[in-house]
Amino acid sequence: MPRDAAARLHEVLLLLPRLADGAVHRFEELERALGADRETILADLRAISQRDDEPGGFVSGFEVTIEADGITVRTQPFRRPMRLTVSELCALELGLAVLRSERPDGEHPAIDNARLRLRQVIARMPDDGIPDGLRFATHGDLGPPAHIAQIRRAVREHRKLRIEYHGGSAREPGSRVIRPYSLTAGPGTLYLVAHCERSAGIRIFRLDRILSLAPLAATYEIPADFSLAQVMQEGRLFISERPTKTMKVRYSARIARWIAEHQERTPDADGTITVDHPLADREWAVRQVLQYGPDAEVLTPPDVRAEVRRRLAAMRPNSGSRPAPAGRASRTRR
Numbered sequence: 666m667p668r669d670a671a672a673r674l675h676e677v678l679l680l681l682p683r684l685a686d687g688a689v690h691r692f693e694e695l696e697r698a699l700g701a702d703r704e705t706i707l708a709d710l711r712a713i714s715q716r717d718d719e720p721g722g723f724v725s726g727f728e729v730t731i732e733a734d735g736i737t738v739r740t741q742p743f744r745r746p747m748r749l750t751v752s753e754l755c756a757l758e759l760g761l762a763v764l765r766s767e768r769p770d771g772e773h774p775a776i777d778n779a780r781l782r783l784r785q786v787i788a789r790m791p792d793d794g795i796p797d798g799l800r801f802a803t804h805g806d807l808g809p810p811a812h813i814a815q816i817r818r819a820v821r822e823h824r825k826l827r828i829e830y831h832g833g834s835a836r837e838p839g840s841r842v843i844r845p846y847s848l849t850a851g852p853g854t855l856y857l858v859a860h861c862e863r864s865a866g867i868r869i870f871r872l873d874r875i876l877s878l879a880p881l882a883a884t885y886e887i888p889a890d891f892s893l894a895q896v897m898q899e900g901r902l903f904i905s906e907r908p909t910k911t912m913k914v915r916y917s918a919r920i921a922r923w924i925a926e927h928q929e930r931t932p933d934a935d936g937t938i939t940v941d942h943p944l945a946d947r948e949w950a951v952r953q954v955l956q957y958g959p960d961a962e963v964l965t966p967p968d969v970r971a972e973v974r975r976r977l978a979a980m981r982p983n984s985g986s987r988p989a990p991a992g993r994a995s996r997t998r999r
Contacts, residue, residue, distance in 0.1 A: 684738040691735040764851045820845045826885045829876040844885040911941040912950045913929045917960040
């Protein structure tokens, strides 16, 4: 009977921690321990090891040696025991708490049950360095905890807020009236997606930059066509009142398959793939390109292409070698 994806994943999660220690493991012992025959074990290894190479920006591969009566696996990513620390469990519990605030009421019981089970596990585990009395995960500097409760109440009651906000590019904080739409997690902190009456449009506010807030008597209605997906592009919060600026990047044929899977697209006829990424800021764009080494080249816009070239030149100021093509990184294999 063919195995479904869930069954194969379960077998792989049992297999990798047992094998990834560099020692020889005999097939007879593995068959008894895993309840799977030799052909199934080899099929699982092939499913996770058949890669053309290790593309930049993706997880590392591993080395598998198959002998007549056993297997040896050497890999760094799976050396760690497959269990979570108290801090990691607390982080999961916090993530579920954030998720609950974004999901409809009908999904709350399942989320609450998962959070309860996590808290029960956390209570039974030995401390791993968390200060006494602190039994919840932190998510960077979120500002005063009371702000989160007030914002959630405002979202629930559709009540306007007056906030003092210090924007990243502003010299001084400013006051504005907002209509909170959604509280969501982002890189390093929490963010409030809201309609700003001063700007007359949707804006994204970092919680750690809200200096003060006060609920107002006035209420509002969230537009029927609003969705958090409107401000999420490629997993990132993105808002622009101007026409969306994009960065066009060509990825080499060597990693095109991975990029195509992530972008849900088909590689071009020559095996490469060209992607238009929403461009929120140049710093993100440079990091996006450089992580793929020579397998990514910026085609447009010119300022990002020039900045990538400048960063590459700064990395090897005394090399004396020919500069890399504009927007394309060079990488040394170690």
